[in-house]
Amino acid sequence: MIVEPLDTGTVAGHLHLPEGSPRGAVALTHGAGGNCDARILQLMCSRFADAGFLALRYDLPFRRRKPKGPPQPSRAAEDREGVSAAAAELRDRVSGPLLLGGVSYGGRQTSMLAADEPGIADALVLLSYPLHPPGKPEKLRTEHLPKISVPTVFVHGDRDPFGTFDELREALDLLPAATTLIEVTGAAHDLSRAKTDPSESAVSAALHLLEEKKS
Numbered sequence: 001m002i003v004e005p006l007d008t009g010t011v012a013g014h015l016h017l018p019e020g021s022p023r024g025a026v027a028l029t030h031g032a033g034g035n036c037d038a039r040i041l042q043l044m045c046s047r048f049a050d051a052g053f054l055a056l057r058y059d060l061p062f063r064r065r066k067p068k069g070p071p072q073p074s075r076a077a078e079d080r081e082g083v084s085a086a087a088a089e090l091r092d093r094v095s096g097p098l099l100l101g102g103v104s105y106g107g108r109q110t111s112m113l114a115a116d117e118p119g120i121a122d123a124l125v126l127l128s129y130p131l132h133p134p135g136k137p138e139k140l141r142t143e144h145l146p147k148i149s150v151p152t153v154f155v156h157g158d159r160d161p162f163g164t165f166d167e168l169r170e171a172l173d174l175l176p177a178a179t180t181l182i183e184v185t186g187a188a189h190d191l192s193r194a195k196t197d198p199s200e201s202a203v204s205a206a207l208h209l210l211e212e213k214k215s
Contacts (some may be wrong), residue, residue, distance in 0.1 A: 158187065
C-alpha cells in the first residue's frame, strides 16, 4: 500500500491508496488536540485501503491555522467547511460510496455536517464521539443525531470520560439509520493509545452497514 501526501490548498493530509481501482472512498479527521498523523487514523486508513477504499486522513482548518491548541467554538463552521471540502475532493476522485468521519471533535463536526447535508456521505465512522463533557453528563451533544440519515459506526472505549457505553447506546437510539457500536475494552478517549487495535472491527462494521444499505 502506498501513502501519498495531499495538499490542494483547501485539503491537506495523506492518501492511503488501495491496489487497483478504488471501490469507494473514506475521509477521516482528527480531534481537538491532534492532527491527521494520529495513530488511530493511520490504522483506520490503512485498513480501509486494504479493503479497496481510497482513504484520506486530513487536517481540519483550525489545525492548518495553528499546529497546536484547541479549536475555537466560534469558528466551528469553518471546520465543517473543511469536512465538506474533503468530501468533494474524494467525490471527484472516486465514483463509489463515500464514508466520512473522525475522532472526537472531528467526528462531531462531521456528524453535524451530515445532519445538515444528508447527501454528503453514504455512511459515517465516529471515533470516540464526545457525547458530553467529562463529568457533565447532563450536557449532551445529541440534538443533531435524529437528523443523521446514513448508517453510522461508533467506536468507543470503555474508559472514555466523554460517555459510557450505556449513555452512547441511548444516543444511538436517536439515529433513524442503522448503527453499530464497536466497544474497545481498556481504552480511554484517545484510541491512539488503546492496547488493542479496533480498526479491523470498525472497518468490517462499516462495510457491513454499506452492504445492508444497498440491499
